[in-house]
Amino acid sequence: MATKTNPGNYFEDFRLGQEIRHATPRTITSGDMALYTALYGTRFAVNSSDEFARGLGLPRAPIDDILAFHIVFGKTVPDVSLNAVANLGYASGRFGEPVYVGDTVSTTSTVIGLRQNKDGASGIVYVRSIGTNQRREMVLDYCRWVMVRKKNVDAPVQSSVVPDLPDAVQGGDLIVPHKIHIGSYDFDLAGSRFVWDDYEQGEKIDHVDGMTIEEAEHMMATRLYQNTAKVHFDALMQKGSRFGRRLIYGGHIISLARAISFNGLANAFKVAAINGGRHVAPTFAGDTIYAWSEVVAKTELSGRRDVGALRLRTVATKDKPCADFPYKDSAGTYDPAVVLDFDYTVLLPKRV
Amino acid sequence: MATKTNPGNYFEDFRLGQEIRHATPRTITSGDMALYTALYGTRFAVNSSDEFARGLGLPRAPIDDILAFHIVFGKTVPDVSLNAVANLGYASGRFGEPVYVGDTVSTTSTVIGLRQNKDGASGIVYVRSIGTNQRREMVLDYCRWVMVRKKNVDAPVQSSVVPDLPDAVQGGDLIVPHKIHIGSYDFDLAGSRFVWDDYEQGEKIDHVDGMTIEEAEHMMATRLYQNTAKVHFDALMQKGSRFGRRLIYGGHIISLARAISFNGLANAFKVAAINGGRHVAPTFAGDTIYAWSEVVAKTELSGRRDVGALRLRTVATKDKPCADFPYKDSAGTYDPAVVLDFDYTVLLPKRV
Amino acid sequence: MATKTNPGNYFEDFRLGQEIRHATPRTITSGDMALYTALYGTRFAVNSSDEFARGLGLPRAPIDDILAFHIVFGKTVPDVSLNAVANLGYASGRFGEPVYVGDTVSTTSTVIGLRQNKDGASGIVYVRSIGTNQRREMVLDYCRWVMVRKKNVDAPVQSSVVPDLPDAVQGGDLIVPHKIHIGSYDFDLAGSRFVWDDYEQGEKIDHVDGMTIEEAEHMMATRLYQNTAKVHFDALMQKGSRFGRRLIYGGHIISLARAISFNGLANAFKVAAINGGRHVAPTFAGDTIYAWSEVVAKTELSGRRDVGALRLRTVATKDKPCADFPYKDSAGTYDPAVVLDFDYTVLLPKRV
Structure with missing residues (x-):
């Protein structure tokens, strides 16, 4: 047996x-989309509105x-x-x-x-x-x-x-879904007038907003993804761990940081690549997450006049606002507030 | 830059x-509908059942x-x-x-x-x-x-x-969607036999049920509405505020009060107007919300024999059941338990 | 009046x-499905994937x-x-x-x-x-x-x-929806290779995983089901009860136990019958739920070579892992950790 x-x-x-x-x-299902909005408050128009998505050549909101x-x-x-x-x-x-x-x-x-x-x-x-x-x-x-x-x-x-x-996905390997073309992009509805051209390499953006996490939220998210790692769910077992409590799934912080990054990157309508990422420190219910981003590189996409790529580093912190861009000290040691160091590439409309 | x-x-x-x-x-999306039910427990049949909605002439549940x-x-x-x-x-x-x-x-x-x-x-x-x-x-x-x-x-x-x-939306300005007609309205399925004719001006109804609010709930609701006011989400920032904690979006209380009002107003199948409303006091996680209503006015709708309007005042309290209808004292000062004073107009079937 | x-x-x-x-x-709605996944983390493939459900002859995931x-x-x-x-x-x-x-x-x-x-x-x-x-x-x-x-x-x-x-639904009364036939059942995607034939009467399975419950979760679940029992929602009223706090809807524990039972019963793709069930003790937010199952009986279904039934007893505990299968002592008294004793019948594919 x-x-x-x-x-x-x-x-x-x-x-x-x-x-x-x-x-x-x-x-x-559309239930997944609604829960994702409820859990992170994301506002990227292309994922929020079928009509807006159609303006980008997509059949409906992905x-x-x-x-x-x-x-x-x-x-x-x-x-x-x-x-x-x-x-x-x-x-x-x-x-x-x-x-x-x-x-x-x-x-x-x-x-x-x-x-x-x-x-x-x-x-x-x-x-x-x-x-x-x-x-x-x-x-x-x-x-x-x-x-x-x-x-x-x-x-x-x-x-x-x-x-x-590789350190990063190369520009030539980035995939822009072939249906996407910036046709009737409406900047009012998108929430910002800043396009690819307006960002500079090395530019840092404090995304300002903070979000405090509850146990019910990160567990609902992690179960929605059918992620079964016990450390996120079993408070009794975790009492005996070195943290003494449930750990939050690292991906929950990525989603929070991306949602918070809307304020400053509203037109970054698509994530094209994840170049790398490190969950620098664990997070727990009660932590308040903030985020800032740096433009690591600007990439033109061959054959595309309407879309450009930005390689970003988005850093999330806990219990520390990001006006002064907390990151690493001169010895390369992370600021103790940093919980996520995420290197990814997003697509934005170019000025035509 | x-x-x-x-x-x-x-x-x-x-x-x-x-x-x-x-x-x-x-x-x-239907995910929004499911979350709304999960957050407030609303039971109005027209919003719960496509079949019931069709009985009112609507294509499906709004x-x-x-x-x-x-x-x-x-x-x-x-x-x-x-x-x-x-x-x-x-x-x-x-x-x-x-x-x-x-x-x-x-x-x-x-x-x-x-x-x-x-x-x-x-x-x-x-x-x-x-x-x-x-x-x-x-x-x-x-x-x-x-x-x-x-x-x-x-x-x-x-x-x-x-x-x-204006103090209130006038009867002639109320909109009854033209498709709505009370055809095969099923009072068993709606949950009550009381129609427009059964309510009297000045009548007060204690809605009895109480609902305690959790941080995860009001934040999920407020993010679902893509409402970005920081006071609802950032516990760290709010520690420094005069309240010392996250404030609940006032609209969350309106939804709770409306859902609780089902017990006594089950046939108020549609909100036609918001005449006025005041968030009398802030609410916080841990508060238990109760509600009562007064029928402020009864309005016949021109050309409609099947539907009538009730102007209601629904008062929500925190941590105080509403059997004695807490409101204002003789000097016009609100009972300290009152958190919402909401003046709105609903539609009900008339007796035929 | x-x-x-x-x-x-x-x-x-x-x-x-x-x-x-x-x-x-x-x-x-599909919102109900997404919320159910978010609340319990259920992973039975037939309810998760339209494609998988079609492999069982169903039009889509029920x-x-x-x-x-x-x-x-x-x-x-x-x-x-x-x-x-x-x-x-x-x-x-x-x-x-x-x-x-x-x-x-x-x-x-x-x-x-x-x-x-x-x-x-x-x-x-x-x-x-x-x-x-x-x-x-x-x-x-x-x-x-x-x-x-x-x-x-x-x-x-x-x-x-x-x-x-009756003590149990008899085998002849079990309903296998007539469309169901085990055609292209994919055991990799289902998450286990164990079929009906591999289980033995009297076999006990520790489902291993534990899940801690939050107030927001059980209230959202219970409202989603439009269950109006006040004891689940009104913390103020419950302060005066003998428990001093909100009681969790017993069905929430059934759902948790069924979701946890995936680990050991992944191919139990359908519940066919509820033979009996007892909520042995109340549960509260903060409790961590574990579960184990015993195969009470194996039943062949007349005319079906592809599907067999298992009558199961699934026992859920709070704050006690189930490696030693906590149940009743020799006097028939439940172990104080037991909260649910659930007797039901599931369908599994048979080896062909």
């Missing part, structure tokens, strides 16, 4: 090149790109990170086809790297995960690496392979 | 006759009128009341076309009055806001006035204009 | 054979059966249990037609038993409730009994009738 529950994979269970078809395909990320990501948790010690990083994330209500999203992953830690008790697993819709079109393709416990410290492991991951 | 964030408008920024097209058009109000209102906040000291009042609110899932709602406002306060540090801004659907049909047309800070106390301002706003 | 509020029925108001058409028909139960149940509260002292039990629950987005669900009940308690202050009311969709097809047919207060202790009551309710 086999054990029926899923113990998750331990470090020694992964094999280089292993392919995993993750469970729980998910048909996106879901927020970061919501698509959470749905794709959540499916990987039971197989990849149920026994994780830490979620270490992201790279090479590219968004493909926009996701619409009615689309069914599935995720598959490939193990692209494995490196045991020196203590032999854990190791780093690198996976490339691809989310697809019901037509097998790619909606998100990204890499992440996590530190995973070994179940048996003495279990033999493969020799180390660490994949060569 | 211009500041990219929205500083909001200060009193001296408004001009009489100024028209503002507000940002963030919003396509209504969204709750007060939800439409919140969506229209929320869009005005970044332009009108980001620097508000207080939301002072409402008048002349008329609901037009019912709002359905799939409709895209936008709001425009006109400044109809300006009056600087004697201290010169703030002034009162009167706006008329009109919410429309994607066919440019009016869904809500209402006035409100707010006290807004000046940025520069010495800034010159226009001479005072205070608009002449 | 009649009292307009609903006082609910007291024990002496019920009559044997009485039929009650409950209020508030409800059109199911709502979770327990969500259908809550919607049908909620409507009975204002008429049956507004003056209830306790919800005592369930029996003979059979699920019929699956419920889909767009269906409108209504409930009618028949009083099938009445027995006054010896103290004369209350009595037990037995009702059979039937939920139907807009085509009058049965979606759920179940019995429950509740202890209801008398308003007037001296009111005469009918002689006692206690219905003969």
